[in-house]
Amino acid sequence: STIKRKKGALDAARGKIFTKIIKEITIAARLGGGDEAANPRLRSAILKAKASNMPANNVERAIAKGTGTLEGVTYEEITYEGYGPCGVAIVVETMTDNKNRTVSEVRYTFNKYGGSLGADGAVAWNFERQGLLTIAQGTLSEDDVLMTLMDAGAENLELEDGEWLIYSQIANLETLRKAAEA
Template identity: 55%
Template structure:
């Protein structure tokens, strides 16, 4: 089960996210609100809310802030009504880009996303124009040197679809979104801690960018990241 390494790209992405950590609370709060609104405020019965709360705790968000936003979403407090909108487009060199947003004003959001693409040399596409190039799945990535056998044993027994070893030794686990929690618990029970664990849109194929093209693509991602309404960005570039 060999495969191309995602390690460098993941480390690059995490570094960029750490530099923008001030936005994380805003994004997590929106995720909590939408998850609680759509699936109820009981985290034990709402997997999406559990994942949002886990993100909030990882970002050191106080428990009362988490509770206040759950209450806001479930009608116990007045709050803003966010809707989820996905945009698809192309970046530099034909790179496919998916932008997930949460907004209280879709007219503002689409204008900002379109401007970000055009400003950085990309193009906003239509619904479905690039989504077929991605797989909606749970993803765990372990640092190079992690035992592939240990990961494989725990992951596959818990229902994972595949275990892929990258060229530099990083180990990646792929599962169905609905199996994410079961696989995560099994990996943790086996003493295995993933550097990255999320439900994501994983590109089926990647496009390598270097030099000026890589810089232009990173600029597009940075401009999109800076938009208040953007929650997640998925792309198939290797920068």
């Protein structure tokens, strides 16, 4: 019975991860098409799926749902803005199949912790969307990484816990990834 409990807990955790990745693949396929070569967001989601050992047929089904060739639940991305305790600006990005339930849960969470849900644009002006690429440090020196990736569009470079964190504009992220692989 010990094995049964351990396996059940492991399967539940894996199922949660798979569900998140499937949602991401579905939305990426809906927004950018089902071609992995032409859709960097889909390619990134598929790489996450492979890293999590997700079965290939699950990935294919998620892409089919996103492109509309297979019926299923439709997910959409919604961004909420608000203020937390002490007036801290908060942006919440959600992925949901039911807008009404999600806005209710977000509003409840804001209220529970002394915040308030704001109107669109209330706090978004405080934030900037950026792409993040992480690379294992390995044998790369800072000069090598700096020269290669700054030319490819990197804006900021940090070394943290043995990994390079490279920040860039989202539009440059794919170019940056290709330069890092070279």
